Amino acid sequence: MSQTVDRALSILPLLAQGPADLGQVAERLGVHKSTALRLLRTLHEHGLVHRQQDQRYRLGARLFALAQEAVENLDVRDIAHPYLKELNDECGHTVHLAVREEGEVLYIDKVESRYPVRMYSRIGKPVAITVAAVAKLLLADLPEGERREIAEKLEYPQYTARSTPNAFAFLRELALVREQGWATDLGGHEESINCVGAPIRGADGKVVAAMSVSAPNVVVTREELLTLLPLVRRTAEAISREYSGTGDAPRPA
Amino acid sequence: MSQTVDRALSILPLLAQGPADLGQVAERLGVHKSTALRLLRTLHEHGLVHRQQDQRYRLGARLFALAQEAVENLDVRDIAHPYLKELNDECGHTVHLAVREEGEVLYIDKVESRYPVRMYSRIGKPVAITVAAVAKLLLADLPEGERREIAEKLEYPQYTARSTPNAFAFLRELALVREQGWATDLGGHEESINCVGAPIRGADGKVVAAMSVSAPNVVVTREELLTLLPLVRRTAEAISREYSGTGDAPRPA
DNA sequence: CCAGACGTTGCATGTTGTGCAACGCCCATT
DNA sequence: AATGGGCGTTGCACAACATGCAACGTCTGG
Numbered sequence: 001m002s003q004t005v006d007r008a009l010s011i012l013p014l015l016a017q018g019p020a021d022l023g024q025v026a027e028r029l030g031v032h033k034s035t036a037l038r039l040l041r042t043l044h045e046h047g048l049v050h051r052q053q054d055q056r057y058r059l060g061a062r063l064f065a066l067a068q069e070a071v072e073n074l075d076v077r078d079i080a081h082p083y084l085k086e087l088n089d090e091c092g093h094t095v096h097l098a099v100r101e102e103g104e105v106l107y108i109d110k111v112e113s114r115y116p117v118r119m120y121s122r123i124g125k126p127v128a129i130t131v132a133a134v135a136k137l138l139l140a141d142l143p144e145g146e147r148r149e150i151a152e153k154l155e156y157p158q159y160t161a162r163s164t165p166n167a168f169a170f171l172r173e174l175a176l177v178r179e180q181g182w183a184t185d186l187g188g189h190e191e192s193i194n195c196v197g198a199p200i201r202g203a204d205g206k207v208v209a210a211m212s213v214s215a216p217n218v219v220v221t222r223e224e225l226l227t228l229l230p231l232v233r234r235t236a237e238a239i240s241r242e243y244s245g246t247g248d249a250p251r252p253a
Numbered sequence: 254m255s256q257t258v259d260r261a262l263s264i265l266p267l268l269a270q271g272p273a274d275l276g277q278v279a280e281r282l283g284v285h286k287s288t289a290l291r292l293l294r295t296l297h298e299h300g301l302v303h304r305q306q307d308q309r310y311r312l313g314a315r316l317f318a319l320a321q322e323a324v325e326n327l328d329v330r331d332i333a334h335p336y337l338k339e340l341n342d343e344c345g346h347t348v349h350l351a352v353r354e355e356g357e358v359l360y361i362d363k364v365e366s367r368y369p370v371r372m373y374s375r376i377g378k379p380v381a382i383t384v385a386a387v388a389k390l391l392l393a394d395l396p397e398g399e400r401r402e403i404a405e406k407l408e409y410p411q412y413t414a415r416s417t418p419n420a421f422a423f424l425r426e427l428a429l430v431r432e433q434g435w436a437t438d439l440g441g442h443e444e445s446i447n448c449v450g451a452p453i454r455g456a457d458g459k460v461v462a463a464m465s466v467s468a469p470n471v472v473v474t475r476e477e478l479l480t481l482l483p484l485v486r487r488t489a490e491a492i493s494r495e496y497s498g499t500g501d502a503p504r505p506a
Numbered sequence: 507c508c509a510g511a512c513g514t515t516g517c518a519t520g521t522t523g524t525g526c527a528a529c530g531c532c533c534a535t536t
Numbered sequence: 537a538a539t540g541g542g543c544g545t546t547g548c549a550c551a552a553c554a555t556g557c558a559a560c561g562t563c564t565g566g
Contacts, residue, residue, distance in 0.1 A: 002295040003522065004554060008258040009299040016322040022513060032556045037514070042255040046262040050498035053335065055513080059323040059496040064456040067320045069269040070312040080306070145398045194360040203317045245303035256553065257523065286526045290545070308544075354548060508566085515560075521545080523553075529546075 001060035007031060008039045010058045012059065015049065019056040069190035070251060076200065076209045077109050080239045084111045084211065087235045091228055093215040096197075097207070098134035103150070105135040108209075115219050130156050130164045131188035134210035140178040141199065147174055182233055184226070185212075192217045194225050198236035203244035211236055260284060263294045265312065266504045268302065272309040329453065329462045330362050337364045337464065340488045344481055347467040349450075351380060351387035352461070356403070358388040361462075368472050383409050383417045384441035386450035387463035393431040394452065394460035400427055415440045435486055437479070438465075445470045447478050451489035456497035464489055 007029055014020065014028055026036035040057055043049040047062030077097065084095045088111040097109035104126045121127075129135040139147060149166040151174070164170045177183040185195040197212030213232055215225050240246075260282055267273065267281055279289035288462075293310055296302040300315030330350065337348045341364040350362035357379045382388040392400060404420040404427070417423045430436040438448040450465030466485055468478055493499075 001291050001298070002257060002261070004255060004257040005261040005292060005295040006298070008255070008261070009295065012299075012319055013322075016319050016326065018326045024509090033513075034515080034557085035555060038254050038554080042258040045259070046265075048262065048265075052332065052495060058498060059319065063316065063323070064320050064498075066265055066269045066312065067317050068457075069266075070316070073269065073271045074311075075283050082306070092399060096399065145402055149398055162314065175372075203314050204321075234335070242305060245311060245317075258554095278543090286544075287526085287546080288524060291523080509564105511562100511564085513560105515538085515558105517557090519555085519557105520551105521553090521555080522549100522551100524540105524551085526548090526550105527546105529544105531542100531544085533542085534540090536537105 004039075007035075008043060011036075011039060011043060011065075012048065012100075015057055015059050019052060019058045021056045025057065030212035040152045071202070074243065076239075076243060079243050080200065080209065080211065081109060083235050083239050083242075084109060087111075087213070087231065088114070090231065091213060093219070093225075093228075094121075095214045096121065096134060096195075096212050096214065098132075098138065098210050098212075100138040103139055105129050105132065107134075113215070114190070115215075125172075128157075128189045130154055131159065131185050131240075132171055133183040133185040133195040133212045136174060136177045136183040136185075137197055137199045138207060140174040147171060159189050160187055160191045162191070164188060175227065182229060183210075183212075185214075186222055187217075194222050196225055196229050196232055198229075198233045199240075200236050200243060203246070208243065209239075211239070257292075261296060264289075264292060264296060265301065265316075268310055268312050272305060272307075272311045274309045278310065283445075290347055324455070327496065329492075329496060331460065332496050333453065333464065334362060336492050336495075337362060338486050340364075340466070340484070341367070343484065344466060344468045346472070346478075346481075347374075349374065349387060349448075349465050349467065351385075351391065351463050351465075353391040358382050358385065358391055366468070366472075368468075374467075379398050379412075381412065381442045383407055384412065384438050386436040386438040386448040386465045388464075389427060389430045389436040389438075390450055390452045390463035391460060393427040393436070400424060411499055413440055413444045415444075417441060435482060436463075436465075438467075440470075447475050449478055449482050449485055451482075452493075453485045453489050453496060454493045456499070461496065462492075464492070 003085045010029060011025060014025065020206050022033055022037055025040065026033040027030040029036055040049060044051060047060045050058045050060035052058055075101065084097060088095045092114045094113040095111040096107055098105050098107050106126055107121055107123050110121060110123055127135050139150060148171065151170045154167065156164055156166050164173060182196065182198045187194060193214055193216050195214040197210055200209040200211060202208045213228055263282060264278060267278065276285055278293065279286040282289055285290050297304065300313045303311045303313035312448055329352065333350050335410060337350060345367045347366040348364040349360055351358050351360050359379055360374055360376050363374060363376055380388050392403060401424065402502060404423050407420065409417055409419050417426060436450045440447060446467055446469050448465045448467040450463055452460040453462040453464060455461045466481055
């Protein structure tokens with residue numbers, strides 16, 4: 001919509017492919033050299049473009065700094081919340097959002113069930129890392145070495161008969177979760193409570209958070225809860241798209 | 254230099270701090286809302302800016318993609334070569350450049366000594382990973398878990414009496430290298446050859462390559478070679494700056 | 507020593523970006 | 537249900553600003 005800016009921005013993908021000199025930039029933009037020069041100068045002043053000693057232009061460090069700063073200031077919670085609420089509207093159960101922090105997995109958001117029977121959890125509280133669906137999702141994304149290291153250092157409390165018994169079983173579970181792209185906790189923490197969860201990924205494909213839907217047996221059976229899996233996964237994917245800044249105009253309805 | 258582009262680019266750092274709506278952008282730019290709108294639209298079309306469902310603007314995925322593409326298409330060798338040549342001009346010894354690739358460390362550039370006595374090495378050839386200064390530099394930057402894993406899988410050929418004897422010694426050496434920011438190989442590969450090396454880092458601070466200066470005892474003693482350390486380190490830092498696109502107008506002389 | 511290529515500068519032209527004012531929309535308030 | 541305010545959006549007249557041209561300076565290679 002703005003010709004000047006449009007031209008200037010067109011330089012960036014061009015330089016991303018590799019260094020180029022003024023003449024090449026001008027030619028590929030279809031403008032006069034002096035025009036290209038002024039655009040490059042402006043980009044340069046903002047640090048988006050760097051001039052190497054052979055006088056050619058390259059993308060500059062500022063671009064990386066901006067990308068990094070943007071990621072740091074991005075709050076998954078802000079972005080995810082409306083989606084979690086919507087999911088809760090549709091299924092009625094408790095919805096959790098969790099992240100990994102310093103070797104623990106913490107709940108950072110929660111939308112309460114509309115059913116009278118609720119499960120115990122608190123925002124900011126570490127989750128039962130060896131059994132919770134969100135914990136499995138977050139750990140499953142780590143490289144194999146780290147997974148093993150963590151799994152071996154953990155304790156495996158037997159909350160119920162279905163709790164993950166040991167590191168070996170946990171690692172096998174993580175491998176499964178990693179492959180299938182979703183996770184469950186079927187009575188592993190409290191005998192009567194089941195969860196299904198899915199991962200939320202950032203622009204680089206790494207898992208940055210995990211969400212899950214939890215419900216007690218008295219409300220829905222294990223099988224009924226599992227029918228929600230497609231919905232949960234779709235929601236997680238929508239949050240991922242929004243979080244990573246991919247795909248525009250989400251649900252213009 | 255170009256007002257329109259200047260204004261448009263000023264939006265980016267602003268959005269890096271967090272999402273903002275049209276009014277906020279216009280105000281902080283000091284322009285009319287309609288102007289800000291057109292700038293944002295242009296940025297949006299190029300994918301640098303993303304609109305979330307609450308209508309606010311954020312930095313978009315394209316920014317990350319650009320940064321990533323730029324890094325992938327950056328060739329350390331291209332950038333480093335003139336510096337290596339210059340270093341060789343100043344000290345006369347053989348200069349090497351190496352990178353890590355698939356668990357090996359490979360020489361990717363070399364400037365030959367001007368002295369008649371030369372050391373054996375070939376571009377593209379894997380280096381003696383347990384003793385070479387460049388190998389130590391590249392491995393020392395890895396996270397501790399990976400260092401240990403690699404060290405334990407390596408073999409430790411006793412090229413000379415000074416070769417690294419085993420994984421334990423190697424890990425201790427890597428820790429030292431990591432801490433001091435430079436590395437040596439004092440007769441560990443060939444009894445009569447010594448090297449001093451320094452790391453080359455990318456925009457994110459990670460070591461992307463390593464360089465070293467090598468010379469046989471018959472030309473300079475160990476101690477004399479070590480006096481070159483500051484020069485080697487300064488050169489590596491200059492390459493790092495250039496490679497990461499930091500700091501402008503390198504050596505306008 | 508000269509020719510060519512490249513980056514750079516100043517300037518006159520008119521294209522293009524600008525601010526204004528008015529509109530439409532959605533949400534919150536009464 | 538009605539109303540007001542906030543926000544994003546649009547069309548337009550004006551002139552500011554980006555544009556291309558031509559000329560200059562510099563460096564490199566023949």
